Amino acid sequence: MSNVKPRQLFAVGLLACSALTLSAQSGEILVRAVGETHISSATAAGLVAAVAGTVLPSDAAGVDLQYLRALGYRLGGLRDSEPMTKAGFALMVAQVFDLRGGLRYELFPAPVSAFRELQHRELFFPWEYPGQSMSGRDAVNLAREVAAGALNRESHP
16 A cells, blocks of 8 residues: 555546446436335436336436337327326336236227236236325335346236
Protein backbone atom coordinates (compact mmCIF):
# COMPACT_ATOMS: atom_id res chain seq x y z
CA MET A 1 0.00 0.00 0.00
CA SER A 2 2.95 2.27 0.55
CA ASN A 3 3.73 2.11 -3.21
CA VAL A 4 0.28 3.49 -4.13
CA LYS A 5 0.32 7.20 -4.81
CA PRO A 6 -2.58 9.40 -3.67
CA ARG A 7 -3.56 10.14 -7.29
CA GLN A 8 -3.77 6.41 -8.09
CA LEU A 9 -5.91 5.83 -5.02
CA PHE A 10 -8.18 8.71 -6.05
CA ALA A 11 -8.51 7.27 -9.59
CA VAL A 12 -9.43 3.84 -8.23
CA GLY A 13 -12.01 5.49 -5.96
CA LEU A 14 -13.55 7.35 -8.92
CA LEU A 15 -13.79 4.13 -10.95
CA ALA A 16 -15.47 2.35 -8.06
CA CYS A 17 -17.97 5.19 -7.63
CA SER A 18 -18.81 5.24 -11.34
CA ALA A 19 -19.39 1.47 -11.33
CA LEU A 20 -21.80 1.87 -8.41
CA THR A 21 -23.63 4.62 -10.27
CA LEU A 22 -24.05 2.47 -13.38
CA SER A 23 -25.48 -0.44 -11.43
CA ALA A 24 -27.75 1.93 -9.53
CA GLN A 25 -29.11 3.32 -12.81
CA SER A 26 -29.94 -0.14 -14.13
CA GLY A 27 -31.59 -1.08 -10.83
CA GLU A 28 -33.59 2.14 -10.59
CA ILE A 29 -36.76 0.57 -11.98
CA LEU A 30 -36.51 -2.32 -9.48
CA VAL A 31 -36.04 0.02 -6.54
CA ARG A 32 -38.94 2.18 -7.67
CA ALA A 33 -41.20 -0.84 -8.21
CA VAL A 34 -40.45 -2.50 -4.88
CA GLY A 35 -41.07 0.79 -3.09
CA GLU A 36 -44.59 1.19 -4.51
CA THR A 37 -47.43 -0.27 -2.44
CA HIS A 38 -49.64 -0.02 -5.54
CA ILE A 39 -47.42 -0.13 -8.62
CA SER A 40 -48.13 2.64 -11.11
CA SER A 41 -48.79 1.85 -14.75
CA ALA A 42 -45.62 3.66 -15.81
CA THR A 43 -43.40 1.73 -13.38
CA ALA A 44 -45.06 -1.55 -14.41
CA ALA A 45 -44.52 -0.75 -18.08
CA GLY A 46 -40.84 0.00 -17.47
CA LEU A 47 -40.37 -3.17 -15.44
CA VAL A 48 -42.01 -5.44 -18.02
CA ALA A 49 -40.18 -3.78 -20.93
CA ALA A 50 -36.83 -4.21 -19.16
CA VAL A 51 -37.47 -7.87 -18.31
CA ALA A 52 -38.56 -8.56 -21.90
CA GLY A 53 -35.45 -6.86 -23.26
CA THR A 54 -37.52 -4.27 -25.13
CA VAL A 55 -35.48 -1.53 -23.46
CA LEU A 56 -32.23 -1.48 -21.53
CA PRO A 57 -32.72 -1.60 -17.77
CA SER A 58 -31.10 1.83 -17.52
CA ASP A 59 -33.81 3.25 -19.85
CA ALA A 60 -36.76 1.50 -18.20
CA ALA A 61 -37.61 4.43 -15.93
CA GLY A 62 -38.65 6.45 -18.99
CA VAL A 63 -41.10 3.84 -20.33
CA ASP A 64 -44.86 4.23 -19.96
CA LEU A 65 -48.01 2.77 -21.48
CA GLN A 66 -47.86 5.16 -24.44
CA TYR A 67 -44.41 3.83 -25.31
CA LEU A 68 -45.63 0.23 -25.27
CA ARG A 69 -48.68 1.15 -27.35
CA ALA A 70 -46.42 2.91 -29.86
CA LEU A 71 -44.58 -0.42 -30.23
CA GLY A 72 -47.89 -2.04 -31.17
CA TYR A 73 -48.91 -3.74 -27.93
CA ARG A 74 -52.68 -3.85 -27.36
CA LEU A 75 -53.15 -2.79 -23.78
CA GLY A 76 -56.91 -2.41 -23.72
CA GLY A 77 -58.28 0.10 -21.26
CA LEU A 78 -55.14 0.45 -19.14
CA ARG A 79 -54.54 4.06 -18.12
CA ASP A 80 -51.31 5.78 -17.08
CA SER A 81 -53.04 7.66 -14.27
CA GLU A 82 -54.45 4.59 -12.52
CA PRO A 83 -52.69 2.13 -10.22
CA MET A 84 -52.06 -1.23 -11.90
CA THR A 85 -54.40 -4.11 -11.11
CA LYS A 86 -53.32 -7.72 -11.27
CA ALA A 87 -55.38 -8.16 -14.45
CA GLY A 88 -53.78 -5.10 -16.03
CA PHE A 89 -50.30 -6.32 -15.19
CA ALA A 90 -51.18 -9.76 -16.57
CA LEU A 91 -52.32 -8.20 -19.85
CA MET A 92 -49.10 -6.19 -20.10
CA VAL A 93 -46.98 -9.31 -19.49
CA ALA A 94 -49.04 -11.37 -21.94
CA GLN A 95 -48.77 -8.74 -24.68
CA VAL A 96 -45.08 -7.90 -24.27
CA PHE A 97 -44.06 -11.56 -24.05
CA ASP A 98 -46.39 -12.56 -26.92
CA LEU A 99 -48.25 -15.12 -24.83
CA ARG A 100 -50.21 -17.73 -26.74
CA GLY A 101 -52.90 -18.97 -24.45
CA GLY A 102 -56.24 -20.63 -24.23
CA LEU A 103 -59.23 -19.91 -26.42
CA ARG A 104 -60.65 -17.26 -24.10
CA TYR A 105 -57.47 -15.21 -24.17
CA GLU A 106 -56.97 -15.71 -27.92
CA LEU A 107 -60.52 -14.52 -28.67
CA PHE A 108 -60.65 -11.78 -26.02
CA PRO A 109 -57.15 -10.54 -25.12
CA ALA A 110 -58.48 -8.42 -22.27
CA PRO A 111 -57.06 -7.91 -18.77
CA VAL A 112 -59.31 -10.49 -17.08
CA SER A 113 -58.64 -13.22 -19.65
CA ALA A 114 -54.88 -12.53 -19.45
CA PHE A 115 -55.10 -12.76 -15.66
CA ARG A 116 -56.92 -16.11 -15.86
CA GLU A 117 -54.33 -17.39 -18.34
CA LEU A 118 -51.45 -16.49 -16.00
CA GLN A 119 -53.39 -17.89 -13.06
CA HIS A 120 -53.69 -21.22 -14.91
CA ARG A 121 -49.92 -21.11 -15.37
CA GLU A 122 -49.62 -20.69 -11.58
CA LEU A 123 -48.25 -17.14 -11.70
CA PHE A 124 -51.17 -15.94 -9.56
CA PHE A 125 -52.60 -17.84 -6.60
CA PRO A 126 -56.12 -19.30 -6.93
CA TRP A 127 -57.52 -16.92 -4.29
CA GLU A 128 -56.30 -13.79 -6.09
CA TYR A 129 -58.76 -11.90 -8.24
CA PRO A 130 -58.26 -9.67 -11.30
CA GLY A 131 -59.34 -6.37 -9.74
CA GLN A 132 -56.85 -6.51 -6.87
CA SER A 133 -54.22 -3.82 -6.79
CA MET A 134 -50.76 -5.04 -7.85
CA SER A 135 -48.00 -4.21 -5.39
CA GLY A 136 -44.55 -3.36 -6.64
CA ARG A 137 -43.03 -6.29 -4.78
CA ASP A 138 -45.54 -8.71 -6.36
CA ALA A 139 -44.83 -7.22 -9.80
CA VAL A 140 -41.08 -7.72 -9.37
CA ASN A 141 -41.60 -11.30 -8.19
CA LEU A 142 -43.89 -12.10 -11.12
CA ALA A 143 -41.43 -10.47 -13.55
CA ARG A 144 -38.67 -12.63 -12.05
CA GLU A 145 -40.78 -15.75 -12.62
CA VAL A 146 -41.48 -14.72 -16.22
CA ALA A 147 -37.77 -14.11 -16.83
CA ALA A 148 -37.08 -17.61 -15.49
CA GLY A 149 -39.39 -19.12 -18.12
CA ALA A 150 -42.67 -19.44 -16.25
CA LEU A 151 -44.70 -18.54 -19.35
CA ASN A 152 -43.48 -21.73 -20.98
CA ARG A 153 -45.64 -23.76 -18.63
CA GLU A 154 -48.65 -25.32 -20.30
CA SER A 155 -51.97 -23.66 -19.79
CA HIS A 156 -54.63 -25.75 -18.11
CA PRO A 157 -57.94 -26.17 -20.00
